[in-house]
Amino acid sequence: xxxxxxxxxxxxxxxxxxxxxxxxxxxxxxxxxxxxxxxxxxxxxxxxxxxxxxxxxxxxxxxxxxxxxxxxxxxxxxxxxxxxxxxxxxxxxxxxxxxxxxxxxxxxxxxxxxxxxxxxxxxxxxxxxxxxxxxxxxxxxxxxxxxxxxxxxxxxxxxxxxxxxxxxxxxxxxxxxxxxxxxxxxxxxxxxxxxxxxxxxxxxxxxxxxxxxxxxxxxxxxxxxxxxxxxxxxxxxxxxxxxxxxxxxxxxxxxxxxxxxxxxxxxxxxxxxxxxxxxxxxxxxxxxxxxxxxxxxxxxxxxxxxxxxxxxxxxxxx
Numbered sequence: 001x002x003x004x005x006x007x008x009x010x011x012x013x014x015x016x017x018x019x020x021x022x023x024x025x026x027x028x029x030x031x032x033x034x035x036x037x038x039x040x041x042x043x044x045x046x047x048x049x050x051x052x053x054x055x056x057x058x059x060x061x062x063x064x065x066x067x068x069x070x071x072x073x074x075x076x077x078x079x080x081x082x083x084x085x086x087x088x089x090x091x092x093x094x095x096x097x098x099x100x101x102x103x104x105x106x107x108x109x110x111x112x113x114x115x116x117x118x119x120x121x122x123x124x125x126x127x128x129x130x131x132x133x134x135x136x137x138x139x140x141x142x143x144x145x146x147x148x149x150x151x152x153x154x155x156x157x158x159x160x161x162x163x164x165x166x167x168x169x170x171x172x173x174x175x176x177x178x179x180x181x182x183x184x185x186x187x188x189x190x191x192x193x194x195x196x197x198x199x200x201x202x203x204x205x206x207x208x209x210x211x212x213x214x215x216x217x218x219x220x221x222x223x224x225x226x227x228x229x230x231x232x233x234x235x236x237x238x239x240x241x242x243x244x245x246x247x248x249x250x251x252x253x254x255x256x257x258x259x260x261x262x263x264x265x266x267x268x269x270x271x272x273x274x275x276x277x278x279x280x281x282x283x284x285x286x287x288x289x290x291x292x293x294x295x296x297x298x299x300x301x302x303x304x305x306x307x308x309x310x311x312x313x314x315x316x317x318x
Contacts, residue, residue, distance in 0.1 A: 026088055026261050030063040034092045036077020038070045040188035041158065042208045043093050045285050046122050046249050053278045057268035070185040073159030075102045082110035086256035096248035098162030100305035105161050112305060116257045117298040119269035120250035123290035124205040126167040126222040131197050132215065139219045139239055142201060146177035155179045156190040156199035163247040164203040167222060170243055205247050206230060210286030222246060229286040250297060266294050
């Protein structure tokens with residue numbers, strides 16, 4: 001019995017030592033960051049902008065490599081991240097409320113407990129945009145056209161069941177207007193289709209249209225107060241429409257990360273909030289920063305899941 005105790009104790013000490021060594025050496029190889037949308041969209045821009053700063057705070061020559069896996073309204077990418085080995089070498093981007101909506105409107109291989117919640121980084125409000133020369137250059141004109149010709153106004157958006165879709169639902173319920181949805185594999189192709197005149201309007205996020213205001217009509221922003229990124233752009237509330245909506249974007253890892261690795265990642269992400277160079281880089285891409293880490297991020301996800309579930313229960317989706 002004594003020999004068994006000695007053997008077990010020795011094994012435990014070796015395991016603890018190995019775990020400590022793993023955390024101390026982390027990261028010892030490139031870290032893959034999976035983005036479930038096409039390159040050039042808001043989530044992709046956030047990931048690529050944040051990556052070098054996370055590398056800086058992880059230290060030890062850390063390297064983050066962004067991998068785009070678009071499809072199924074972001075579900076393919078987030079599933080890949082959720083089911084990866086929980087070793088800290090696969091991270092994923094996470095959009096709210098969209099990623100939690102994916103667990104309600106269809107079968108999903110993940111749920112709220114499938115992740116290690118690292119940090120929300122962006123809170124990006126919705127905007128409604130229309131094509132130049134199309135005549136629908138105000139929100140009033142847009143609503144009037146959609147009410148006069150139900151279903152005739154086509155709407156490009158990044159996916160079904162995400163913040164863009166929630167915004168359209170709110171608009172339809174508020175006005176009684178009827179639109180036809182044209183979903184894309186991300187905001188970048190939706191914006192391209194809009195600029196090419198293939199859809200009449202788009203619901204995107206402010207960061208996704210900031211550089212294109214000369215090429216599109218931006219009808220309003222879905223915030224309580226005007227955005228610092230577009231101070232001349234009126235809110236919808238100013239125009240008589242009670243529309244407040246947007247996209248939260250952040251980073252997750254698979255559930256079950258080694259505690260020391262999780263702590264190192266959380267510390268790196270937490271430092272983004274006060275990094276002036278990072279804040280300036282995000283400002284240059286019109287991404288409104290709102291850093292929420294760890295358990296607070298998990299609670300935020302749970303709250304938005306409940307919101308998404310309520311929308312699904314009240315809305316005829318098919």
